[in-house]
Every structure is written in structure tokens, then in C-alpha cells.
Amino acid sequence: MRQPILGYKCTLCGAEFPYQEMLTCPHCGEKGILDILYDYRAISSYFTKETLEANKDKSMWRFSPLMPLKPRDFSPFLHVGASPLYRSNRLGKELGLKELYIKDDGINPTASLKDRASGVAVAKAIELGYDTIACSSTGNAASSCAGNAARMGLKTVIFVPERAPEGKLAQLLIFGAHVVSVKGDYRATFELSRAAIDKYGWYNRNAGINPVMVEGKKTVALEIAEQLNWSVPDWVAVSVGDGCTIGGVYKGFYDLKELGFIDRIPRILGVQSTGCMPFVDAAKRGGAMEPAEENTLADSIAVGVPRNPVKALRAVLSSRGAWLAVSDEAILDAMRVLGRTEGVFGEPAGVTATAGVIEAAHSGLIKGNEAVAVISTGSGLKDVKNALRAAGRPTPCEPDLKALEKSGILDGIL
Numbered sequence: 001m002r003q004p005i006l007g008y009k010c011t012l013c014g015a016e017f018p019y020q021e022m023l024t025c026p027h028c029g030e031k032g033i034l035d036i037l038y039d040y041r042a043i044s045s046y047f048t049k050e051t052l053e054a055n056k057d058k059s060m061w062r063f064s065p066l067m068p069l070k071p072r073d074f075s076p077f078l079h080v081g082a083s084p085l086y087r088s089n090r091l092g093k094e095l096g097l098k099e100l101y102i103k104d105d106g107i108n109p110t111a112s113l114k115d116r117a118s119g120v121a122v123a124k125a126i127e128l129g130y131d132t133i134a135c136s137s138t139g140n141a142a143s144s145c146a147g148n149a150a151r152m153g154l155k156t157v158i159f160v161p162e163r164a165p166e167g168k169l170a171q172l173l174i175f176g177a178h179v180v181s182v183k184g185d186y187r188a189t190f191e192l193s194r195a196a197i198d199k200y201g202w203y204n205r206n207a208g209i210n211p212v213m214v215e216g217k218k219t220v221a222l223e224i225a226e227q228l229n230w231s232v233p234d235w236v237a238v239s240v241g242d243g244c245t246i247g248g249v250y251k252g253f254y255d256l257k258e259l260g261f262i263d264r265i266p267r268i269l270g271v272q273s274t275g276c277m278p279f280v281d282a283a284k285r286g287g288a289m290e291p292a293e294e295n296t297l298a299d300s301i302a303v304g305v306p307r308n309p310v311k312a313l314r315a316v317l318s319s320r321g322a323w324l325a326v327s328d329e330a331i332l333d334a335m336r337v338l339g340r341t342e343g344v345f346g347e348p349a350g351v352t353a354t355a356g357v358i359e360a361a362h363s364g365l366i367k368g369n370e371a372v373a374v375i376s377t378g379s380g381l382k383d384v385k386n387a388l389r390a391a392g393r394p395t396p397c398e399p400d401l402k403a404l405e406k407s408g409i410l411d412g413i414l
Contacts, residue, residue: 078147
């Protein structure tokens with residue numbers, strides 16, 4: 001049974017439209033990002049906690065009744081989702097928190113949360129009869145798009161800014177993508193991808209404007225709630241670039257509340273780098289979003305002109321959450337801390353949310369009696385250069401025990 005979809009609603013003008021293939025509001029243009037509206041009463045007649053518990057599919061496709069897709073066998077697709085939610089052994093105690101949970105989405109097939117959006121994008125592209133899918137990306141969305149598409153036999157055309165890390169470029173090329181390295185920033189990359197997609201008629205996976213992408217990303221929130229037996233934490237922290245991921249996290253909890261699975265939506269903490277923080281600046285000003293510099297090592301969230309501002313700002317405002325920014329130095333430190341204390345290896349953008357939780361705990365924004373879930377959105381293997389910058393280099397030593405003792409590496413161990 002296909003889940004009832006009532007239609008679309010524009011996040012700017014509020015106009016509603018029937019559900020069909022469309023990306024943005026015809027009245028508001030590209031800034032008119034759409035929400036997909038569900039009939040929750042109808043869905044609740046066949047999608048319940050009991051049906052979920054009986055479902056043997058442990059991937060994100062177990063939540064397909066809450067996706068804008070026709071029923072189908074999803075087993076041929078990549079196994080996306082079901083990432084571990086670790087209860088912190090050490091870091092939570094060091095921060096004085098009641099509970100800290102770490103959602104490690106770096107274990108997804110192409111090593112980032114973006115697989116959730118790309119999996120749904122590929123399914124939708126196939127459903128609509130496309131043979132080519134395209135997007136612009138700073139890296140993770142691109143590699144996830146290429147990997148998920150390769151699995152299902154779709155061609156991909158990927159536009160990346162020339163600063164994209166080599167690890168992500170390697171993934172793209174291995175997956176057989178046609179990769180265009182754009183001489184410019186993410187804004188220029190997006191504009192070229194938009195022009196090419198419009199001209200050649202490819203399926204548009206760009207997360208900022210395609211409303212289907214949020215419906216994939218929201219599954220990370222659905223999993224957190226289910227893994228905590230529907231008792232959600234006080235806070236959920238998310239790294240923010242384009243705004244689609246944080247919008248998806250809010251949408252997931254919103255869906256569950258409307259279905260009666262949970263009784264409240266957690267407060268959402270949106271975290272950016274001080275080198276690129278258009279959302280933080282907009283929240284401080286209480287005004288419109290303005291373009292920001294893209295001057296941060298956290299490349300996956302270096303988006304100076306976010307394409308999904310309304311959903312991101314709404315996620316924090318409606319959940320009574322907060323925005324904050326952390327320095328690149330704090331991000332590198334969070335990479336070390338998360339690895340040292342919990343054994344989770346995150347890339348810079350992936351641990352920016354963790355850096356935000358550390359700052360929020362120290363400042364008192366997050367109280368000691370509160371429970372927090374932080375989403376680590378990408379593997380540290382995505383950006384080995386900055387991982388080594390954070391961790392340092394190994395200690396050189398001659399093959400001799402006396403040399404080993406003199407090297408100093410045993411200090412604090414013996």
C-alpha cells in the first residue's frame with residue numbers, strides 16, 4: 001500500500017499543490033522550497049510501532065511508508081541506515097551530562113549520512129523513469145549519489161568545487177561518475193549544475209531544493225527515536241551546511257509526533273563553523289540570510305549560500321533549540337576527543353556537532369541533567385589530510401627496544 005500523500009506546501013507563500021513531479025513553488029521560484037504533506041491518520045492505520053518491531057529489514061527502508069515512494073522491493077538497493085547509536089562511555093561523563101549518545105552515520109555504504117538522501121533520490125529517479133542523476137556537492141552528497149546510483153545502474157554527473165578533498169573525489173571516480181571539478185566555490189558549482197540539469201533533463205538530486213531529499217535524511221531521526229525505545233533525548237545536535245540535514249532531522253521527529261510514536265520533539269542544536277556560519281549570523285540578527293564566506297576546513301558544511309534556509313531555521317525555532325558556531329581548532333579537537341574517548345572517527349564536518357555539544361555543555365546552554373544525542377555525519381577517512389592535522393604524526397623509532405624507550409612514546413603508558 002502506498003502511503004497517502006496530501007500534496008506539497010510552499011515554505012514561503014504557503015500555497016498548496018497536488019503531489020506530482022516538481023521541485024519548487026511555481027509562484028516563488030527556486031526559493032520556494034516545498035514541504036511534502038502526509039495524511040498521518042491514514043498512515044497510522046498500517047504503520048505502527050508493532051509493524052516496525054515485526055519488520056526484519058533493518059535498513060532505512062523499514063521506514064518506507066513514511067517516504068514519498070511507491071511500494072517496491074528495496075533489497076537490491078545499498079543497505080543504508082541502521083547505523084549504531086552508541087551510549088557514551090566517557091565523553092558524556094567528562095562533560096557532566098546526564099546521557100550522551102553518538103549516532104555514527106559514517107558507517108553508511110559511502111561513509112556519510114548523505115546516503116539516506118541519495119538512496120531515496122535514486123529510488124525516485126527510477127520510479128520516474130530517469131537514467132541519469134546529477135547534483136552539485138562539496139563531496140559527501142556527490143559520493144553518496146554516485147555510489148547509490150551505481151548500485152542501481154543509473155549514470156551520474158557530479159559537480160564539485162575544486163577544493164573537494166581527494167578522498168571524496170576518489171570515491172566518485174571509483175563509482176564511475178562523470179565528475180566536473182568547477183573552478184570556484186560551492187555557489188558557482190551549484191549554479192553550473194542547475195544550468196546543466198535544466199538543459200539536459202537529468203534528475204536533480206540537489207538537496208537544497210529537492211523536497212524528496214529531506215524525506216531520506218529524516219530517517220536518522222526515526223532511527224534515533226526507535227533505538228531509544230521512543231524516549232527521545234532533550235537535545236539532538238547536528239552539523240549544518242546547506243540546511244537540508246537539520247531540516248530532515250526535525251521532519252523525522254515531527255512525523256513521529258504526529259503519528260503518536262513520541263510525545264515531544266527534542267530541542268535541536270544547529271552547529272556551524274565560524275569560518276562559514278550564515279545560519280548563526282541570521283539567527284543573531286533576527287533577519288534575512290546573507291551570503292557568507294566559505295573559509296573552513298569542514299568542507300562538507302562550507303556552504304556560504306544555503307539553499308534550504310527556511311526548513312533549517314524552522315527546525316531550530318520550532319523545537320526551541322539553538323544555533324552556535326565553533327572554530328576550526330575546536331572542530332579538530334573534537335575529532336581527537338571523539339576518537340580518544342569513544343572510538344568514533346569522524347571527518348571535520350561530521351564532528352562539528354560534537355564540538356558544538358562540548359561548547360554548549362561548557363557554556364551551560366545544555367544542562368547537566370539533560371540527555372543529548374549527537375549525529376556524526378561522516379567518516380574521518382573522507383578527509384585524511386585533516387585527520388592527520390588533528391591527530392599528529394607517528395613517533396619515528398629505530399628497531400631497538402632502547403630506542404623505543406628513548407623515543408618518549410612509552411611515557412604515561414608504563
